[in-house]
Amino acid sequence: MKPQAQYPGADRAAFVARVSGALGRAGPTSPTEPAPQVEDRVARVTGPEADLGAVFAAQAAAAGMTVHPTNRAGVQREVRAVLERLGVRRVMIGEGLMLEGVAADLSAAGLELVAWRERGFAAMYDADAGVTDVQGAIAETGTLVCCSGPGRARGLSLVAPIHLAVVRRSDIVPDLVDLGVMRASEAALPSSVVLITGPSKTADIEGILITGVHGPREVHVVLVNDA
Amino acid sequence: MTGSPHEHPFDVPLPFDLRPRAEKAVRDLQLRQFVGSATRGKDRGRRDGFREVFGDRSEGVRTLAGAIKQHTLDHLDWYLERFIEAAGGAGVHVHFAQDGAQANAICLEIARRQGCRLCVKSKSMVTEETELLPALLAAGIETIETDLGEFILQLDHDAPSHIVTPMIHKDRAAVGRAFARELGVPYTDDPARLTAIAREHLREKYRRADLGVSGANFLVAETGSIVICTNEGNGRFCTSAPRVHVAFAGIEKLIPGPEHLGVMLKVLARSSTAQPLTCYTHCITGPRRADEHDGPDEVHLILLDNGRTEILREETRELLRCIRCGACLNACPVYRRIGGHSYGAVYSGPIGAAITPLLKGVHNFPDLPKATSLCGACFEACPVKIDLPRQFIALRRRMVEQRVTGAWERAVFRLWGWSLRSAWRYRLVSGVQRVVLRWLGRGMGPNDAGPSTRRWVSRIPGVLKGWTGERDFPAPASRSFRQWWEGEGRSER
Numbered sequence: 205m206k207p208q209a210q211y212p213g214a215d216r217a218a219f220v221a222r223v224s225g226a227l228g229r230a231g232p233t234s235p236t237e238p239a240p241q242v243e244d245r246v247a248r249v250t251g252p253e254a255d256l257g258a259v260f261a262a263q264a265a266a267a268g269m270t271v272h273p274t275n276r277a278g279v280q281r282e283v284r285a286v287l288e289r290l291g292v293r294r295v296m297i298g299e300g301l302m303l304e305g306v307a308a309d310l311s312a313a314g315l316e317l318v319a320w321r322e323r324g325f326a327a328m329y330d331a332d333a334g335v336t337d338v339q340g341a342i343a344e345t346g347t348l349v350c351c352s353g354p355g356r357a358r359g360l361s362l363v364a365p366i367h368l369a370v371v372r373r374s375d376i377v378p379d380l381v382d383l384g385v386m387r388a389s390e391a392a393l394p395s396s397v398v399l400i401t402g403p404s405k406t407a408d409i410e411g412i413l414i415t416g417v418h419g420p421r422e423v424h425v426v427l428v429n430d431a
Numbered sequence: 432m433t434g435s436p437h438e439h440p441f442d443v444p445l446p447f448d449l450r451p452r453a454e455k456a457v458r459d460l461q462l463r464q465f466v467g468s469a470t471r472g473k474d475r476g477r478r479d480g481f482r483e484v485f486g487d488r489s490e491g492v493r494t495l496a497g498a499i500k501q502h503t504l505d506h507l508d509w510y511l512e513r514f515i516e517a518a519g520g521a522g523v524h525v526h527f528a529q530d531g532a533q534a535n536a537i538c539l540e541i542a543r544r545q546g547c548r549l550c551v552k553s554k555s556m557v558t559e560e561t562e563l564l565p566a567l568l569a570a571g572i573e574t575i576e577t578d579l580g581e582f583i584l585q586l587d588h589d590a591p592s593h594i595v596t597p598m599i600h601k602d603r604a605a606v607g608r609a610f611a612r613e614l615g616v617p618y619t620d621d622p623a624r625l626t627a628i629a630r631e632h633l634r635e636k637y638r639r640a641d642l643g644v645s646g647a648n649f650l651v652a653e654t655g656s657i658v659i660c661t662n663e664g665n666g667r668f669c670t671s672a673p674r675v676h677v678a679f680a681g682i683e684k685l686i687p688g689p690e691h692l693g694v695m696l697k698v699l700a701r702s703s704t705a706q707p708l709t710c711y712t713h714c715i716t717g718p719r720r721a722d723e724h725d726g727p728d729e730v731h732l733i734l735l736d737n738g739r740t741e742i743l744r745e746e747t748r749e750l751l752r753c754i755r756c757g758a759c760l761n762a763c764p765v766y767r768r769i770g771g772h773s774y775g776a777v778y779s780g781p782i783g784a785a786i787t788p789l790l791k792g793v794h795n796f797p798d799l800p801k802a803t804s805l806c807g808a809c810f811e812a813c814p815v816k817i818d819l820p821r822q823f824i825a826l827r828r829r830m831v832e833q834r835v836t837g838a839w840e841r842a843v844f845r846l847w848g849w850s851l852r853s854a855w856r857y858r859l860v861s862g863v864q865r866v867v868l869r870w871l872g873r874g875m876g877p878n879d880a881g882p883s884t885r886r887w888v889s890r891i892p893g894v895l896k897g898w899t900g901e902r903d904f905p906a907p908a909s910r911s912f913r914q915w916w917e918g919e920g921r922s923e924r
């Protein structure tokens with residue numbers, strides 16, 4: 205960190221001391237009681253016993269995403285079919301196990317591949333669609349979990365009017381409270397983790413729902429049964 | 432509708448007088464219809480959503496969410512330290528602002544050092560509180576609000592009137608006119624077309640922006656993460672496309688760990704817009720790493736106090752649990768009628784009525800703690816179970832103690848208190864009251880009347896004239912219940 209003193213504003217110790225003062229003590233001391241436990245009986249909506257693929261598919265559809273079920277062998281075919289049906293010409297493709305061979309296949313089918321790796325966002329504005337895998341999915345809410353990292357740019361799921369995500373059944377965790385578990389299994393938290401639940405939307409004008417405000421107008425999920 | 436161009440609704444003379452604004456709002460039938468139907472719809476959606484998903488566990492999950500926030504507040508200094516360490520470790524520059532002016536100065540200094548010229552801003556109530564936008568503009572930094580509602584308000588020089596749906600008070604024709612006037616596009620009032628125009632306009636800004644400003648919904652102490660919940664995706668653009676990201680957050684945004692985030696997310700969007708989750712829940716832990724392709728080179732977080740440590744004191748602490756979901760606004764019979772601008776400050780509705788006087792002084796906003804019927808609808812709606820009615824009563828007590836309450840009002844209540852101390856005093860005072868009120872109501876009803884007939888008082892003079900300003904006041908019967916009971920009442924049994 206840069207030395208804070210160069211910036212305007214308060215100094216850290218004084219700032220925290222004021223908070224301690226308001227709490228009626230001299231300085232920060234570790235809490236005497238533990239943070240509230242998140243008990244399943246109180247907070248869990250979806251349990252591991254549920255049919256996670258079915259719950260996820262239903263919730264994702266309810267959130268406005270289109271789900272395309274397939275199996276392992278069918279991924280390339282399904283991705284191409286969806287993009288062709290939507291008239292996509294320029295596509296950007298992320299890296300991931302599920303996406304191997306997808307770029308070659310789409311290229312062979314005559315789609316233009318957008319080179320986004322070096323130029324980041326600047327290259328993405330002209331793309332018609334972004335294709336990604338996911339680093340998790342949540343059945344309870346029909347949510348995609350997309351993390352940033354090498355081969356996984358933030359903009360792939362945001363900038364183009366269409367986002368297509370390939371989700372394996374085994375990616376799906378039951379409930380939002382399982383988020384903590386997911387983090388524990390990662391070495392370091394990625395700099396960007398975004399939970400995506402439906403297309404970009406607004407209801408700012410007279411409460412009328414409109415999709416595709418800033419982000420994707422459509423989100424398609426190719427759901428791979430890898431059980 | 433409210434807000435003529437160039438006149439900021441929250442630049443109010445102090446002490447703030449709620450009445451003229453509320454009266455104007457109440458007479459604006461279109462405004463009332465919009466705000467009324469929008470809030471009722473959201474309120475119903477919230478209740479249905481909770482019932483459907485949690486059933487009879489709704490209470491339990493709200494209690495848990497409230498306990499998580501309360502626990503963090505009870506140990507806020509400790510969690511702040513943990514957060515600062517973790518965020519710093521992830522490469523976030525953490526800054527500390529005692530007040531809004533400091534927060535803005537920090538942001539300007541960051542912009543200056545980085546040579547930023549164009550700022551894209553996502554929706555953030557805290558930056559409304561610090562009045563960042565005019566500060567950035569004054570420093571010569573072109574700044575664009577990118578949340579569709581806020582973008583429209585900025586074009587129209589208006590201010591948000593709801594903490595979640597900022598332009599709840601505006602209709603599509605007003606938007607069409609603003610776009611035609613300010614963006615030079617042909618007039619349309621089709622919401623889809625208007626949204627598409629805004630999308631194109633703002634994309635151009637994202638391409639060029641070098642500074643992104645956001646708020647934060649949660650700060651996770653254990654991981655140092657900044658969590659931002661949005662629906663439109665502008666928040667993601669603002670925090671990913673420009674090379675510098677500056678987040679503003681009040682110190683009350685902290686939660687202990689990621690396991691708690693799940694619980695808070697479960698209640699936030701459901702209470703706010705009746706969605707299971709907002710479209711985007713973005714969890715940012717530091718700037719772009721060496722092996723990444725996009726994202727900001729620098730992430731700064733400005734932690735803001737601005738009066739919060741005062742609220743953190745025991746009695747009012749629970750108010751800082753607020754996650755700004757807006758459910759109490761949607762549930763409030765007063766907010767539904769008078770709209771957000773009547774509260775004269777950034778935070779409106781029940782939560783605004785409770786915190787504005789604390790942040791800015793009860794003597795400056797003496798009407799707000801009274802802008803409630805104490806019906807408790809806000810308490811019932813609140814996902815973190817803030818006992819707002821209790822807070823209003825505490826505030827009123829504070830107003831009396833600090834002599835903010837007028838001399839007349841205090842005298843009347845003192846007399847009332849005196850009269851309740853024994854039977855004869857009560858009889859005396861209510862007797863005088865009856866005679867006076869019946870005298871005022873003379874000529875408005877039969878003179879000989881028995882207990883069941885009414886006289887009406889259409890004008891009470893002096894300090895009580897407010898009572899009869901909008902309606903007649905029923906005068907008491909010629910005899911009190913006691914007198915009637917002691918006469919024929921008892922024998923009628």
Ligand code: SF4
Nearest residue numbers: 753754756757759813
């Ligand atoms: S006080 Fe409660 S209901 Fe009102 S905005 Fe805050 S969290 Fe929501």
